[in-house]
Amino acid sequence: MRKYLVGVNVPALRSHNAALVLDLLRTAGEAGISRLELAERTGLTPQAVSKITARLRAEGLAAEAGHRASTGGKPRTVLRLVPTxxxxxxxxxxxxxxxxxxxxxxxxxxxxxxxxxxxxxxxxxxxxxxxxxxxxxxxxxxxxxxxxxxxxxxxxxxxxxxxxxxxxxxxxxxxxxxxxxxxxxxxxxxxxxxxxxNAAALGLALRPAAPGSFAYVHLGTGLGAGLVLGGAPLRGDRTGAGELGHQTVQLDGPPCGCGGRGCLEVLCLAAVARGELPEAARILGAGAANLVRLLDIDQVLLGGRVVLAAPDVFAEGVREVLTGLGLTAPVSVVTDTGAGTTAGAGAGTRGAGTRGAGTRGAGTRGAGTKGAGTRGAGTKGAGTTAGAGTEAAAESGTAADSGTTAAASGTGVGAPGAVAEGAVWLTLGPIFGQ
The missing domain is CATH 3.30.420.40 (ATPase, nucleotide binding domain)
Incomplete structure (x- = not known):
């Protein structure tokens, strides 16, 4: 028998204003936030905030958590989100x-x-x-x-x-x-x-102090981008925005599995398969530069298992390309701290050296196998010298030999990765008005 309840059936969650208040409670974290601050931040009247917070408390979504000193008046009661x-x-x-x-x-x-x-x-x-x-x-x-x-x-x-x-x-x-x-x-x-x-970009956009516009460039078993403009993910009218990997950068280049030739993905993953990570970073930088020029974005965030196996190489390589073109958008690598995440090159548990080098190659089918339009060419061994191991071996504690494709199923709380974290926010985001 199912022991849990399903879906958004709490009345308070159906209110737009309640979502605004909930989001401020979320971003306030352990420090909490007072009703007066909620009114100031939302533009709602103190009376409206009191009614909303009363409903949230009655439904177990918020709780009072002590008092905070104030100037010229009685201490303010602090409210916090109830995570459970x-x-x-x-x-x-x-x-x-x-x-x-x-x-x-x-x-x-x-x-x-x-x-x-x-x-x-x-x-x-x-x-x-x-x-x-x-x-x-x-x-x-x-x-x-x-x-x-x-x-x-x-x-x-x-x-x-x-x-x-x-x-x-x-x-x-x-x-x-x-x-x-x-x-x-x-x-x-x-x-x-x-x-x-897109999921990864959404999760990153909801982090504290996230830039207003950025591109999340993901290099793993494939290559793509999630775009955030004005604080909101850009999906496009047909939800197809961000297919960076299939941007043609070399006319008459090698064939790609998408049916095109000279795609960024096939060129970049081929360099990874050859163990030429600086060259892969340079190619990735060309794609990132195109995004910066086209969309005038504030920042480039890099992620994916290939990047995370050599974060400094990719951050420096992409940054060098942008700088050489006179582009000033900062470049950093998205890394995890385990239960929550930060953005910064080499920070947290997923910086350089946290996995066995090349534990599964750059994707178990081999870096560039998809880019070449096959599932077999260069598989398993390809890219192992690049150290592009999966997150699985290091993060779930399982062992994996160089070039192998199988790792035991692991459980626990570790570093889920930007995509899995972002996937959660596909559900949570609307609760907080995002």
Missing amino acids: AAYAVGVHLDRDELTTLLTDLSGTAVTLRRRPLDLGAGAGPVLDAVTAEVRALLDAVPPGGTVLGAGVAMPGPLDHRAGVPGRVTGFPEWDGQPVREELARRLGLPVVLDKDT
């Missing part, structure tokens, strides 16, 4: 790995599961694996706890509104599969589907 009031699930469907994450209402990780995956096995077996992993994950929800839903992130292109993937490069069998509808049926939870890089 609800939970959410994030799923990262990568080409060779499945990561599932359970967080509380604040987005703090409760438990993490990771296992190998073959996206090419098709929708049936893959969704079976997702269903099993999420059900196991939900065992960590306390009895009576509310699960708001699951956010699922996977390679694009896909239709975010319809919840259906398109023709994923190298995996045409996913085209048109009703992923969102099928997972919602299996799990009995509301499900949101988005592109992996």
Whole structure:
């Protein structure tokens, strides 16, 4: 029997103004925030704030947490978000790995599961694996706890509104599969589907002190970008924005699995497969520079397993390209601290040296195998000298030999990665008016 509640059935969560207040409680963290500060920050009247916070407290979403001294008056009562009031699930469907994450209402990780995956096995077996992993994950929800839903992130292109993937490069069998509808049926939870890089960008945009506009450039088993402009993710009218990997940068270049030639992805991953990381960083920098020039963005954030295996190489390489073109956008690597994340080159548990070098190569099918439009060319061994190991071996504590493709399924609270964290916010974001 299911021991948890499902969905957003709390009346207070259906109010826009309540969402504004909740978001301020979220960003205030342990320090909390007073009713007067809430009124000042939201523009609502003190009376309206009092009514909203009373509802939030009655429904267990907020709690009073002591007093704070004030100038010229009595101490102000401080309110905090109650993180255990609800939970959410994030799923990262990568080409060779499945990561599932359970967080509380604040987005703090409760438990993490990771296992190998073959996206090419098709929708049936893959969704079976997702269903099993999420059900196991939900065992960590306390009895009576509310699960708001699951956010699922996977390679694009896909239709975010319809919840259906398109023709994923190298995996045409996913085209048109009703992923969102099928997972919602299996799990009995509301499900949101988005592109992996969009999910990561959303999560990054909701971090404290996030830049107003940035590009999250992800280099792992593929290459793509998540774009944030004016504090909001840019998906495009057909939700296809950010397909950076299939930007043509070399006419008559090597063929790509998308059907084009000379795509950024195939060139970059080929350099990784050869062990030429500085060259891969230079190619990645060319793509990042195009984004900066086209969109006038404030910052470039780098992530993905290939980048995280050599963060300094990629940060410096991309920065050098931008600087050489007279572009001043800062470049940093997104890294994790375990239960919450920060952006900074080499910081946290996922900096250089935290994995065994080359534990699984640059993606278990080999760096550049998708880019070349195959699943076999250069697999397993390709890229192992680049040290582009997966997060799985180091973060879940499993052992992996150089070039191997399998790592045991791991559980616990570790570093989930920007995409899995972002997937959670596909569900949590609307609760906070995002």
